[in-house]
Amino acid sequence: MAFGRRRRQEADEADFIDEEPEPEEHAGAVDNPRGPYDVDDAPRDDIHRLDVGALRVPALEGAQIQFQVEETSGRPMSVVVADGHSAMELAVFAAPKTRGLWDDVRAEIIEQLQANGGSPHTVDGRYGRELELALPTPVPGQLVPGRMIGIDGPRWFVRAVMTGPGALDPSRAPLLEETLRQLVVVRGDDAMPVRDPLPLKLPKEVADHVEGLGDDDDGTGTDATSGRPQMPTPGARIAELR
16 A cells, blocks of 8 residues: 555554554544444444445445456455446445554645645544545546545554545535445454555345456446545556445
């Protein structure tokens, strides 16, 4: 995972290989009345959630769910949820048990974008500080508004990126906001390098579809974070579940 690593380098090196969890509250956890939830705190409800490995993604009525997969391995890299107007990309990463990642990651992204002439804005949102930024599109010179949300949990970090009307006004994408609130993270107990993506998997029906894609498939699709600095997805293609 290519997050920038210049800031807090010594602290990151000290935490680089995550350890087994201890029975104490995580310093970086966000105290929200609703999710994203750690699996240990997830509600017992009737919401159908897709098991995609480290994430349990709510399959809400009206939502279209896609999976950004690596071309060579077919390994999922992120989940994209769309409502027909806006889209939200979800990715989850290993984090230290002693502190959260979002403050560092946000500062690094701001620095990178400003160095390239960008003008990101920090705003207050439901999960704390969020980033409003312009994201590139396949059309040269064309940008779209985006909103990046970072959520620190117990030894995990969720990054959500909104595009479309929901990036400008959360009330215009209630389905995506509800998807994020009902998301469940399954961190697991394995030690992992800090900032590495937690493993995702495709549901069976999507995995079968990916296996059936021919060589003539051009792999095009909407990626909610296409072109974001230091978050490349080379050779990726979209598998879809409706």
